[in-house]
Amino acid sequence: METVVLVKRVPDTETLVRIAPDAKGILLDGARMVMNPYDEIALEEALRLRDIHGGAVCALSAGGEKTVETLRTALAMGADKAVLLTGLESGSADSLTLARAIAAFLRSLPFDLVLAGARAVDDDGYQVGPMVAEFLGIPQLTFAVRVLVEGGAVTCHRAVDGETVVARAALPALVTAHKGLNQPRFASVVGIMKAQKKPVETVTLAGLALPEGKARVETRSVRLAPERAGGLIIQGETPEEKAKVLVRALADAGAL
Amino acid sequence: MFSFELDKEQKMIRNSYAELVKKLVADTIHDQDEAGALDPKTIQKAWELGVSVSAVPEACGGMGMPDSPMQSAICLEELAYGDASFAIAVTTPSLFISPLLRYGTEAQKNACLPPVCGETYVPATLAMCEPDLAFDAASPKCRAEKKNGAYILSGVKCFVPKAKDAKYILVAASTDQGPQLFIVSADNPGLKVGDREKTLGLYALDMYRVTLENCKVSAADKLGGDNGCDYADVLARSRVGLAAVAAGISRASFEFARDYAKKREQFGAPIGTKQSVAFMVAEMAYEADAIRLMCWKAASMLEAGKPAVREAYLARMYAGEMAMKIGDYGVQVLGGHGYIRDYPQERYYRNARGIAILEGVATV
Numbered sequence: 222m223e224t225v226v227l228v229k230r231v232p233d234t235e236t237l238v239r240i241a242p243d244a245k246g247i248l249l250d251g252a253r254m255v256m257n258p259y260d261e262i263a264l265e266e267a268l269r270l271r272d273i274h275g276g277a278v279c280a281l282s283a284g285g286e287k288t289v290e291t292l293r294t295a296l297a298m299g300a301d302k303a304v305l306l307t308g309l310e311s312g313s314a315d316s317l318t319l320a321r322a323i324a325a326f327l328r329s330l331p332f333d334l335v336l337a338g339a340r341a342v343d344d345d346g347y348q349v350g351p352m353v354a355e356f357l358g359i360p361q362l363t364f365a366v367r368v369l370v371e372g373g374a375v376t377c378h379r380a381v382d383g384e385t386v387v388a389r390a391a392l393p394a395l396v397t398a399h400k401g402l403n404q405p406r407f408a409s410v411v412g413i414m415k416a417q418k419k420p421v422e423t424v425t426l427a428g429l430a431l432p433e434g435k436a437r438v439e440t441r442s443v444r445l446a447p448e449r450a451g452g453l454i455i456q457g458e459t460p461e462e463k464a465k466v467l468v469r470a471l472a473d474a475g476a477l
Numbered sequence: 478m479f480s481f482e483l484d485k486e487q488k489m490i491r492n493s494y495a496e497l498v499k500k501l502v503a504d505t506i507h508d509q510d511e512a513g514a515l516d517p518k519t520i521q522k523a524w525e526l527g528v529s530v531s532a533v534p535e536a537c538g539g540m541g542m543p544d545s546p547m548q549s550a551i552c553l554e555e556l557a558y559g560d561a562s563f564a565i566a567v568t569t570p571s572l573f574i575s576p577l578l579r580y581g582t583e584a585q586k587n588a589c590l591p592p593v594c595g596e597t598y599v600p601a602t603l604a605m606c607e608p609d610l611a612f613d614a615a616s617p618k619c620r621a622e623k624k625n626g627a628y629i630l631s632g633v634k635c636f637v638p639k640a641k642d643a644k645y646i647l648v649a650a651s652t653d654q655g656p657q658l659f660i661v662s663a664d665n666p667g668l669k670v671g672d673r674e675k676t677l678g679l680y681a682l683d684m685y686r687v688t689l690e691n692c693k694v695s696a697a698d699k700l701g702g703d704n705g706c707d708y709a710d711v712l713a714r715s716r717v718g719l720a721a722v723a724a725g726i727s728r729a730s731f732e733f734a735r736d737y738a739k740k741r742e743q744f745g746a747p748i749g750t751k752q753s754v755a756f757m758v759a760e761m762a763y764e765a766d767a768i769r770l771m772c773w774k775a776a777s778m779l780e781a782g783k784p785a786v787r788e789a790y791l792a793r794m795y796a797g798e799m800a801m802k803i804g805d806y807g808v809q810v811l812g813g814h815g816y817i818r819d820y821p822q823e824r825y826y827r828n829a830r831g832i833a834i835l836e837g838v839a840t841v
Contacts, residue, residue: 293485293489294489297489297493406525407493407494407496407497407522407525407526408489408493408526409493409525409526409527410490410493410526410527410528410531410540410542410548410552411527411531411540411542413486413489413490413493414486414531414540414542416489417485417486
């Protein structure tokens with residue numbers, strides 16, 4: 222089974238976010254960059270499925286030179302090969318442009334399954350995976366917390382309001398991975414050493430037959446969320462006393 | 478050119494161990510330390526990252542990569558950044574594997590490496606320390622007498638990590654040719670693993686007293702056979718390992734104290750704005766870096782195939798002294814919070830104290 226995993230290079234969620242001077246984005250210099258944690262889950266699932274069904278896992282990412290590091294991490298975790306799509310200037314590409322480019326490239330590649338993270342932790346778009354499926358005209362199963370491949374079809378479990386939706390689609394299909402699907406492995410020493418010898422292919426967008434279409438989303442400004450105001454701690458000796466203070470506070474706030 | 482810059486692979490290896498510590502160790506280690514036991518599943522996960530077996534030939538269960546003391550030092554520091562008990566427990570098999578790889582005969586490697594180099598963590602360990610006031614790692618009191626083509630080992634060892642579950646124990650003993658190492662199987666009737674040691678620090682690491690009484694091992698179980706081993710080199714590697722552990726504890730202690738000093742307010746300002754505190758934190762920072770640099774120097778010399786007995790000794794000595802100082806300052810910066818067990822500083826302090834005492838509990 223041939224699987225492609227879409228991986229994105231994102232700032233570590235513990236990075237202190239700084240807004241760029243033009244307020245159109247965030248400053249990434251000095252930020253620790255990692256593979257999007259949801260993509261790690263997708264990759265882990267791809268590796269697990271490969272162990273069962275055989276075939277190869279290809280990690281695919283778009284970005285600049287530094288993105289090779291993220292692809293190397295994917296290779297170190299166990300992916301067989303990696304492809305870097307270049308030519309998308311960061312900031313100028315919205316999810317739509319990116320999805321078009323990925324879909325255009327995937328048309329040139331035989332695959333049975335595309336796996337992606339359900340979301341990327343940097344811009345939380347939730348869009349690229351589903352858009353790629355649309356452009357390719359293949360079924361998509363999103364937010365998977367369990368994935369089974371059997372008899373040319375993929376079955377996914379998705380948690381909805383405490384219930385589970387089980388959906389099935391014929392391959393080729395696209396699945397987006399959600400938290401709880403698995404626990405991604407850590408790259409081993411030998412995996413890391415071997416990763417340096419595995420191929421990373423670079424594909425420029427200019428070489429792809431991209432359909433016309435400009436970015437539809439423009440970032441007007443980026444700002445930090447306002448700091449949360451401190452909560453109110455109700456003081457009082459007895460529960461009755463505290464209840465009175467609470468009722469008064471609620472009334473003052475216009476909640477009663 | 479002389480450079481302290483790690484290469485791409487080394488950085489990735491460091492990141493992978495750091496990720497594991499962040500995700501699996503950081504939040505749970507306090508409880509594991511309090512309970513005096515490490516989670517076997519986490520040890521297994523860390524084992525699978527494979528630093529202990531990377532240099533073991535593939536035929537013996539390893540990865541067949543070049544031996545890299547630098548790589549080991551980097552991994553040990555990251556593991557010890559999470560917890561020293563955890564770092565030592567995960568790498569205890571290295572105490573056996575590393576000397577065997579370097580000095581073992583082909584027969585010894587083929588017989589003893591596969592059982593402890595598989596995918597599952599199987600402890601094997603080294604018995605070096607002795608409960609003797611005048612203990613000197615370079616001249617153990619434990620004796621190995623040659624008798625009728627075999628060796629009879631007698632002596633007492635202490636602080637032997639994971640001895641109870643170890644498949645093999647490499648025992649340091651004096652012979653007529655100076656100190657040597659002997660492979661002792663767990664089922665040797667002359668080997669008695671005593672009670673778990675009760676220690677000031679490293680609560681989560683089980684270490685034992687081991688008694689060798691009329692413990693007979695065949696001449697073929699002397700590490701390296703007739704040639705023996707370079708005991709000073711084994712000792713040097715253990716010392717570099719300890720220095721790497723100290724580097725990890727020290728960095729953890731420094732970073733915690735630094736962040737605390739920035740946040741904790743007293744008299745209307747963060748305590749880090751007071752010189753008395755800031756100086757302590759600064760000292761912790763440069764000593765933690767100094768420990769690492771001395772450790773890396775010794776490790777890089779070993780990696781280049783040069784003897785590093787002196788550098789390893791100095792690195793471990795400096796690390797032992799400075800880790801204590803850093804641990805002490807760490808507690809002091811936190812004040813009362815440093816002394817209670819809800820904060821990690823007292824654990825760093827207790828664990829750091831062992832670096833200057835223990836021999837043969839970590840190796841690169």
